[in-house]
Amino acid sequence: MLNVLLHNGRVICPETNTDDMLDVLILEGVIADVGRSLTTKKSLETHDLRGKIVAPGFLDMHVHLREPGYEHKETIETGCAAAAAGGFTGVCCMPNTNPPIDNESTVRFVKRKAAAIMGGLVDVFPIAAVTKGREGKELAPIGELYEAGAVAFSDDGSPVANAEVMRRALEYVKMFDAPIIQHAEEVSLTKGGAMNEGFVSTAIGMPAMPPIAEELIVARDIALVKYIGGRYHVAHVSTAGSLELVRRAKTQGLRVTCEVTPHHFTLTDEAVRGFDTNRKMNPPLRTQDDIEAIKAGLRDGTIDVIASDHAPHSFDEKQVEFISAPFGIVGLETAVALAITELIAANVLTWLQLVRKFSVAPRSILQLVVPKIQPQEKANLTLLDPEIQWVVDVNKFKSKSKNSPFHGKRLTGKAVGIINNGILHLTKD
Amino acid sequence: MPLKSQHLLGLEGMPREDIELILETASTFREVLERPIKKVPTLQGMTVANLFFESSTRTRTSFELAERRLSADVVNFGVVGSSVSKGETLKDTAQNIEAMKVDMVVIRHSASGAPHFLSKVLRSVIINAGDGWHEHPTQALLDMYTLKEKFGKIDGLRIGIVGDISHSRVALSNIYGLRAMGAVISVCGPATLIPRQLGDLGIAVHYDIDEVLCNVDALIVLRIQLERHAEALFPSVREYHLRYGITRERLEKAEHPIAILHPGPINRDVELSADVADSEHSLILQQVLNGVAVRMAVLYLLGTARSDHK
Numbered sequence: 001m002l003n004v005l006l007h008n009g010r011v012i013c014p015e016t017n018t019d020d021m022l023d024v025l026i027l028e029g030v031i032a033d034v035g036r037s038l039t040t041k042k043s044l045e046t047h048d049l050r051g052k053i054v055a056p057g058f059l060d061m062h063v064h065l066r067e068p069g070y071e072h073k074e075t076i077e078t079g080c081a082a083a084a085a086g087g088f089t090g091v092c093c094m095p096n097t098n099p100p101i102d103n104e105s106t107v108r109f110v111k112r113k114a115a116a117i118m119g120g121l122v123d124v125f126p127i128a129a130v131t132k133g134r135e136g137k138e139l140a141p142i143g144e145l146y147e148a149g150a151v152a153f154s155d156d157g158s159p160v161a162n163a164e165v166m167r168r169a170l171e172y173v174k175m176f177d178a179p180i181i182q183h184a185e186e187v188s189l190t191k192g193g194a195m196n197e198g199f200v201s202t203a204i205g206m207p208a209m210p211p212i213a214e215e216l217i218v219a220r221d222i223a224l225v226k227y228i229g230g231r232y233h234v235a236h237v238s239t240a241g242s243l244e245l246v247r248r249a250k251t252q253g254l255r256v257t258c259e260v261t262p263h264h265f266t267l268t269d270e271a272v273r274g275f276d277t278n279r280k281m282n283p284p285l286r287t288q289d290d291i292e293a294i295k296a297g298l299r300d301g302t303i304d305v306i307a308s309d310h311a312p313h314s315f316d317e318k319q320v321e322f323i324s325a326p327f328g329i330v331g332l333e334t335a336v337a338l339a340i341t342e343l344i345a346a347n348v349l350t351w352l353q354l355v356r357k358f359s360v361a362p363r364s365i366l367q368l369v370v371p372k373i374q375p376q377e378k379a380n381l382t383l384l385d386p387e388i389q390w391v392v393d394v395n396k397f398k399s400k401s402k403n404s405p406f407h408g409k410r411l412t413g414k415a416v417g418i419i420n421n422g423i424l425h426l427t428k429d
Numbered sequence: 430m431p432l433k434s435q436h437l438l439g440l441e442g443m444p445r446e447d448i449e450l451i452l453e454t455a456s457t458f459r460e461v462l463e464r465p466i467k468k469v470p471t472l473q474g475m476t477v478a479n480l481f482f483e484s485s486t487r488t489r490t491s492f493e494l495a496e497r498r499l500s501a502d503v504v505n506f507g508v509v510g511s512s513v514s515k516g517e518t519l520k521d522t523a524q525n526i527e528a529m530k531v532d533m534v535v536i537r538h539s540a541s542g543a544p545h546f547l548s549k550v551l552r553s554v555i556i557n558a559g560d561g562w563h564e565h566p567t568q569a570l571l572d573m574y575t576l577k578e579k580f581g582k583i584d585g586l587r588i589g590i591v592g593d594i595s596h597s598r599v600a601l602s603n604i605y606g607l608r609a610m611g612a613v614i615s616v617c618g619p620a621t622l623i624p625r626q627l628g629d630l631g632i633a634v635h636y637d638i639d640e641v642l643c644n645v646d647a648l649i650v651l652r653i654q655l656e657r658h659a660e661a662l663f664p665s666v667r668e669y670h671l672r673y674g675i676t677r678e679r680l681e682k683a684e685h686p687i688a689i690l691h692p693g694p695i696n697r698d699v700e701l702s703a704d705v706a707d708s709e710h711s712l713i714l715q716q717v718l719n720g721v722a723v724r725m726a727v728l729y730l731l732g733t734a735r736s737d738h739k
Contacts (some may be wrong), residue, residue, distance in 0.1 A: 205560075275542030275546060
């Protein structure tokens, strides 16, 4: 069992309103004490975390683990290793596997597999499909899926396109108080599109997806939430217009939340010039105005969560003409560093706010226990080096796939380890 | 290296001096095309592969003639009945052909950016013969050559481009090239066929063709794809012809001579009426002849740079 003293770290815990240099004593995997200069038995394993941050464990609520069915891209094992390396003690995995997570057997399969990896270090919470086969027509067995362990429902990869189906889904899910996570895309507007519709798509002659394709569905769904109730979460929000809609919905007291990916606050569609398929994802990279709106949304709380949308694809799959390449990039191993690099130094977020976006908010939305750094709480911690400068090398990723636009990019900040389920895991390069 | 880039992927960002060099070189080769023996040994020993993933008669033939007149060895690859129809990827197809020691690859493909992709996975010189909605640089170069031949210069020339601008690689390459050479450009077409932010490229956007005709010296007429009406982009060929068809009556209303260019193939009596296509205004056949000379120039400039490097 885990007995360890974390000495001299900067403990940042939003739930206890803590931001201070404190020791954390963990006995039998549970936090025994938090305070200054704790004294312990000399034989106790001690780690000097001077200069490091000790935060409640981060949860990435939007990850594609690809198993079952697409194990050439990623497996639950390699995905969990990538999560741990990225500083996450938990992930939520999306149901666009093969077979999809639209039946309780697949939910149990994923959970069972995850529990056996690295001693159960990383918690995996499956997100199940809203509709059977993710086809958007008939509701999946939401009740049974929830009982089996699904924490939310999404057809991600695809929107729930039909308004009646979305209405019934929001209505049904009220019984379980779990959110519907929507990949907001009006597909009739985006058919054939491979990037954001804007000046860049015009300049490079690329079929494109207008921002209103996202906004139309967000607007429609918010109106449904107003009429029906239920809880609604916008996946990977990417446009200023969508954020305006979410902001207004929140002021009206509607139970609407949203998440943003690090690539959407780091890169614009200018990155697509040159046709590198590691800049192709859905929703696509947008404009600088959208980045500014995202940063404002992070600051004012319109955006609740930062989640990576980790979408592994094999090298061969991405080594094709831009229009033919699958959408998506990996993100578990760069998410936290990108957030630190882009948001902390530029004073978009304080450390407390950043920790909230990664640790507290996703769990609140998913009705999961929010880890606190105080005595008698299970030790569920993310350890960060906030200042370290490093260069991304995709060949060192624990993920099976290397499809990242950030190879060679210099970043500030990195996870140095995690503690969860009685295990201390330090990242080794 | 005479040109800034070792490939010809597009005219976006091509310096004016490079365009001028290509046009000057083309004029030398244009003279070769008037000789009884229309051949020079310049690229002897070089192998050029024409990878045409979209069917094309005129561009493919034009490139092939240019290659043969330079004494290069030519290999043709078409899609029908090829390994592509068996599911082979673009990358594998191209690498397999390159493995047979090909020096230059001329590629036409329906995917924007396909030539750029090949330039990263192959060692050959890559020449873009048209990629999706992106660029068709040799077409724009031959259009500019034809305009220069007719008017003596391109600076200050007022050029209109009419048709389906959104889906036209000919339009975009011409916009980049003509802009670099100092022309004043207007585009015209139904609002559904002009990209929303095209004006940001520094050109005037019009929806009324008669307005445009009053203010241009030459008009590049684009082929309208008849299937686009199924995508809710315009109602019918009839409506397109009524509003944008270039007819003799329309040209006469402009009250000054306007040179007519068209990349071909023409939908007679849709975008261009038959009598205009065959009239004294039309530079279409000159375009075709100049096309071979311009392609010879491009192959020569890039091919000799490559062999100088070896």
